[in-house]
Every structure is written in C-alpha cells, then in structure tokens.
Amino acid sequence: MRLGRALMTGLSAAVAWGAMMPLALAQELGRPYDWQMGMQGSVTSLKDGIGNFHNLLLILITLITVFVMALLLYVMVKFNSKANPVASKTSHNTLIEVLWTVVPIMILVVIAVPSFKILYDQERIPENADITLKAIGFQWYWGYEYPDEKIAFESRMVDEKDLKQGQLRLLSVDNPVVVPVGKVIRVQATANDVIHAWTVPAFGVKKDAYPGRINEMWFKAEKTGTFYGQCSELCGTLHGYMPIQVNVVSAEDYAKWLAEAKVKFAMDDGAAGSTRVAAAKD
Template sequence: MPALARAEEGTLVGQPTPWHIGLQPSVSPVSDQMHNFHNLLLWIITLITIFVLILLVYVLVRFRASANPVPSKTSHNTLIEVVWTVVPILILIVIAVPSFKLLYYADKAPDAKLTIKAIGHQWYWSYEYPDNGNFTFDANIVQTADLKPGQPRLLTADNVVVVPVNTDVRVLVTAADVIHSWAMPAFAVKKDGVPGRLNETWFRAEREGTYYGQCSELCGQLHGYMPIEVKVVSQEAYAKWVEEAKKKYASVDGSSPRLADASLAQ
C-alpha cells in the first residue's frame, strides 16, 4: 500500500486535524483499499487533465488565425474517432474493475465475530449488542461546556461504542424517523440508515484508540450534533467492558439486566 495510506504510530488518528489535506489515516483493510483506489483515480485524472491541457495549448498555437488564414474544412477522421471512443472505454474499464472489487469487499463482513446495530434518531444514536448480553444504550453529544480536556468538540458522545481490536465487526444500520448515515472516516465506513430497512456494513480496526465520525445524511435541525465515537480496545479490555455494560445498560427488550439476573437466581 502507499506510504501515506496507513497511519503511523504517534500520529493523531480518528479525527480531523487543522490544515489536514487528504483522507484521514487508515486503520482498517477497507480503508487501505479505498485509499489505494483514491490514489489510482488521482493519477488517472491528473494524466487526463495534463493531456487535455497540452491539446488545448497545441490547438491555440497551431490553429490560430494568423497561422491558418484559410481554416481546414475536414469533416471527419476515422482514426481519431476510433481513438477517442476506445481510449475512454479502456480508462473506464481500468476504473470499474477495482471499483467493483472494492464495493463487494466493503459490503459485508466475510466472517464477522461481533454484530452491532446502530439506530439513527433525531438527533442521537442508539446501539444494540445482540451478541454480548443483548444490551442497548443511547449516545448523545456532549455539550461544549461539559467537555473534558482532549475531547473534541461536536465529536464526543456521552456513551461510546466499544469494540475489540483486530476483530471483524458487522454493523447493521437503520433509522427510527428519517434517513441518517453512520459514517466513520478512519474505517472508510459510510452507510445510510433508512427507516424500515436494515443496511449492513463492516470494519476491522487494526489499531487501538478512539475514533470519531458524524451523521452524514442531512436529517434535520440538529444534523450536525449527532457524533459517532468508537473506542477500539484489547480483547481483554473489551470482555471487561461487556460485563460492566450488562449491568449499566438496559437489555434490548427494555428490562433491567440486574432485575433479570435476580429473577433467574430465584
């Protein structure tokens, strides 16, 4: 992969930085491939732009009025017409092949070990963990006055999605009211949540840390205040968090985990 595609140790990842140009550093295999595809397109469009510029300059100089007092009346040229038809087709094929591969690769997890359901609301996110205790919680924005040192404004949530590192995570995205979009730039994930529909995406975070995203579908007055915060931790830390989350958050059916445990004990 290109040297700029993968985040280096010690660099700030998972959130935008001042004066940053380009994509956020990659921490997932899908993001790696998307960066490579982006770089491929950049080279192709740069070469096309330079070629068109050269043609324009050549035509301006070669066929200016002073150099051609009697303009050419050529109506067609078979070779040129074949070239300008075949070459764009070949360019589109070069773009289409890796594009389709990337679309299929990013669509569904090959062998997901963890499933999380993200539900968009006006204007916050709800999350369900059906594989680990079947609990659910809401994630709202932390107001500017309540931010702690190091927490980015407009990106910090009061409850954080926690996932283990180097684990294929399936994300099921839907919405309760209008269309929302669950987007995480560092993972190269952006999936719309549509009411009445369940969309699927996945990621594998290969570096521990905290990553930030936002709702990326205009969904109303507070669209810009729907942060997404994902914390990637070790397998051991994740197992510990799950046990704490079972006690802290409600179960998906709305009952209290503590009350459910007490009834089972009886």
C-alpha cells in the same frame, strides 16, 4: 551567501516537517485535523482500498487534465487565425475517432476494476462476524445495541461547555461504541424516525439508516484508538450534532468494558433486535 543559508534553513525545515508528517498523521488517525490534505488515515482493509482508489483516480484525472490542456494550448498557438489563415476543411479522421473511443473505454475499465472490487468487499458481510452491533439513528443521537450481549445504550454528543481534557468539539460522545481490535464487527444500521447514515471514515464504512429496514456493513479495525464519524444523511435541525465515536481497544479492555456495560446498559426487556433503547442507568 546569506541567501544560500536561508535556502538551507528552509530546506531543512521542510525536510523536518516531511519527516514529522507520518508520525503526526499516525497520531491524528480517526478524526479530521488542521491543514489536512486528502482523506483521513485508515485502519481497515476497506479504507486502504478506498485510499488507493482515490490516489489512482487522482493520477488519472491529473494526466487527463494536463493532456487536454496541452491539446488546447497547441491548437491555440498553431491554428489561430494569424498562424493559420486558411482553415482546413477536414471533417473525419478514422484513426483519431477510433482512438478517442477506445482510449476512454480503456481508462474506464482501469477505473471499474478496483471500484467493483471495493464495492464487493464492502458488501460481502462476513458470515461469522465476531460482534454484531446495531446502530439506530434518532433525532438527534445514536442508539446502540449489542444484541448478543443484551446491551443497549444511547450515545449523545458532549456539549461544548462540558468538554473534558482530550474530548473533541462536535465529535466526542458520552457513551462511545467499544469494540475489540482485530475482530470482525457487523454493523446493522436502522433508524427510528427519519433517514440517518452511520459512518466512520477511518473504517471505510458508510450506510444509510432507514426506519423499518436494516442495512448491514462490516469492518475490522487493525489498530486501537478512537475513531470518529458524523451522521451523514441530513436528518433535521441537529443533524450536525449527532457524532459517532468508536473506541477500538484490546481484547482485555473490551472484556472489562463488556462486564461493566452489561450492568450499566442491560436491555430492559432482553429482546435482542428491538429498536427500543434502554435509558442509560447511571
């Protein structure tokens, strides 16, 4: 009786935890969280594709592993020297050889189709993006430019001792990137010194930023919120301390931010596309 009650309590706790999870996950979108299993949540179609692909691979690899394990166990039990003292001399079996060639090929095709689709989606930069954002890697912070708005600013990690309420250690920055929700953002990544990489997991984008070269990517965030990433190409001592913060806001909030930013972060020379970042004028 007592055992039954304990079981029921445990079960209802598990159900409650399960019911809480979607809510918790939704709130935690955009950054890693304690006891996270799997990848961060998604706010773009690109990341949806990556998440689905990951889940498909997980199923496939589980089935393959279980199948191979079962074959091994079968052989160990059925054909060990005690159970099968006289070994077979079989060296060929055409049917099996055809099967173990054709089945893996079919599995690879099943993997290749969604894989190429995701690559294609990522590489197909929409021609008329709503906003162009240039991300420039420096040792060790990011510089950003909105060439069409003549805005340029630097974005540095907030030191642990300076963290304010709600800011995250190693992830929050002083000047986050701000973009409107539901708009196509074209990101042009480059670097000023060594190779860095710009990424935001919740958007499903990641590209190396090379000095003297522009690498393009795009995203369209479907939800407002704060999303984080970190430099993803080893770039020196403080590589782990140049996070990326993108605030996805409503159209009105974006307009408000833009008006302020045009004053605060006006480009010095007004030259769109320059890699020189105007010092933040406070």
